[in-house]
Amino acid sequence: MDRPEPSGGRPMTRLDIFSDPVCPWCLIGATNLVRALADAPDQPFEVTWHPYQLNPDLPPEGTDRGQYLTEKFGGLENVDRVHARVEAAAREAGIPIAFDRITRMPNTLDAHRLIHWAAAEGAQTRVAMALFARYFGAGEDISDPVVLANVAGEAGLDPAAITRLLAGDADREAVAREADDARRAGITGVPAFIVAGQYAVTGAQSQAFWTDFAREVAAATTPPT
Template structure:
């Protein structure tokens, strides 16, 4: 596991007679607000040390039409937002919010806008090793801080090694169609339940919080879910 990742990522261990409450985090690794939302969720959980939770990272694609090899980032943003002035304003707003959460966004380093389907496959595979939060953190850092090309399979293989996964197995699986349908189905399910933007947090499969809300808001929702939990 990489030393730079969050060891527990806000997850509290449950005692044998105290089942962990699930929190599904619906996000995309190229969404800056999802990275900010991760930090805010971690702060919320740190304020609730007696509530055991299990984070489950669920996929969402902000743009599934991007080709597998990705698109030039500058051209992509110009097509999407129409002007450099608007792009700069958005980046400035996000950068300010990021600094409050300890995230020094480096948008100028990003050269490629990737299709994130393979990133979500990697996140899915990391669940078996209990490394989903570590993998999410690594992918966010690679993209937003290091400007790495997440459309490059070698970037994902290296990310797997960084967090302690079997990177040789990841290298074998990435060129195949393994779990592609699972990711697409999960994204479609998110749309069906009304998720139109990310991050979204589904707490105990009962309550949903949309957006990168403040830690206090997330903590209140988590506490309410725990206190009203059946059984």
């Protein structure tokens, strides 16, 4: 999905995704998009993923997720209500989420660095979706270099090269700056999808929405015969 080939002389339409791998609504929205485009015989988008950190000030090692959520939402009852809402939406979309397995709220800067590097191999979507699965399905710490290297290998990247990059500061400032730039540009929540550099679609839209939207974009960009 990252580097589709134009079909029938039709130019591809840029679709920029702003997302954070620890955002459950990003998981739901991105999954619905990916499924819709996989089912489209002539999907019109060239997809690029961009970093957005919901918690940029977390320490590099992250923090206890239960404590973090309790403080953020003002008590366990509120956390349970938030989880119930997310789980209902995920269940409707057929997406597994195992909140009970997640013990850490990680700093996602390194995860975003991995997504950034995956662009060179046309593997951003594979990496992003694998990160969602590792965090929300298996409860793994996606700030752990070992976990990130395993994700890289599954997505077709060189895990040894990724391990070396993660051990240094390669692209750390650039990725953090891009995430900050997204906030300054007016993106206040994720998922956010920018179509053709000018149209914004926000929130976890349904698979049916993306199916219809992709069909409309494809029709609008198909050269006349």
